[in-house]
Amino acid sequence: MDDNRTADLGFARIDLDRAARTGDPEVVYGAGKTPEQVAAILTTLHERHPDRAVLATRLSPEAMDAAAAVGAEVHRVARAATWGPLPAQRGRVGIISxxxxxxxxxxxxxxxxxxxGAExxxxxxxxxxxxxxxLAVxxxxxxxxxxxxxxxxxxxxPSVVGGLVGAPLIAVPTSIGYGASFGGLAALLGMLNSCAPGVTVVNIDNGYGAGVAAARICRVEPRVEVER
Structure with a gap:
């Protein structure tokens, strides 16, 4: 049963109120969903909120094709799809790989x-x-x-960059490496043990989580010091 906060598609209950609660729209995690389910969720979110972009991540090639068929824009390197206009940008986030x-x-x-909502x-x-x-950049x-x-x-x-720059830094370990990298575990532990201060670490391959955190940081107003 639908209300103004949830859409029940039978196989999933879509959160329509997330943006009002958190400032961030609902996002479709595509892994484990069929192409038809991904397309249906994207369509529902776009119909309810046509004024802002919706996002689906971790899509299979088949799910990307299904998303494109209903009108979404596919981003094949990111294994994702978006539908709707991007919000106004506030703040600049560097993605350094x-x-x-x-x-x-x-x-x-x-x-x-x-x-x-960030650049x-x-x-x-x-x-x-x-x-x-x-060093060149x-x-x-x-x-x-x-x-x-x-x-x-x-x-x-991240340790090297954290020693060069004072901006908030979110480290993302990836599952890239030879056998002793243990599918990204070596990178994760190395980042958690960084000797550079101010390095925050998300889970292995979690580009989405890092992106949300960075955009939220950009939304925070600078604190104004009050003279006493």
């Missing part, structure tokens, strides 16, 4: 940032194996309000 293999997670983070500035392939590449990093740093292997990049 170590290597090309990290691209799907970085793209998911960048798209999430845009859907949640995404993407800087690719600046991993610590070629430190000169990171240092000035660009210093102009950003929040940083999302995406890396696999040993996960060293």
């Amino acid at each position: 170590a290597g090309t293999s990290d691209a799907p997670v970085a793209a998911e983070a960048a798209l999430t940032v845009a859907v949640h 995404a500035v993407v800087i690719n392939d600046v991993g610590v194996a070629g430190l000169h590449r990171l 240092r000035d660009s990093l210093e102009s950003l309000d929040v940083l999302i740093v995406v890396a696999g292997m040993e996960g060293a990049l």
Whole structure:
């Protein structure tokens, strides 16, 4: 049964009130859902909230095709789809990735940032194996309000960036690496043990979670000091 807060599709109860509660719209997590279910949820959310973008993440190729068939825009590198206009941008979030293999997670983070109301500035392939590449973009990093740093292997990049720049930094470990990386666990532990202060870590491959957190930081008004 539908009300003004929920749409019951039989296989799922869609939260229509999330934006009013949290400032962030409902998002479809596509893994484990059939292409038809993804398309139905996207359609319902778009019909109820045509004034803002809705997002579906972790889509299979078949689910992306189904989303495109009903009118959504597909983002194949990010394995995602959006439908509707993006909100006005507030704040600039840098998405810094170590290597090309990290691209799907970085793209998911960048798209999430845009859907949640901040500008995404993407800087690719600046991993610590070629430190000169990171130093070459240092000035660009210093102009950003929040940083999302995406890396696999040993996960060293957030520590290096955190030692260069003072912006809030969200580290995203990826499941990229050889056997001893244990599917991203090595990168996760390396980031959790970062010697650089101010590094916050999300779960393995969680570009979406990092993107939401970064956009929320950008929405916070600067605190004004009051003279006493």
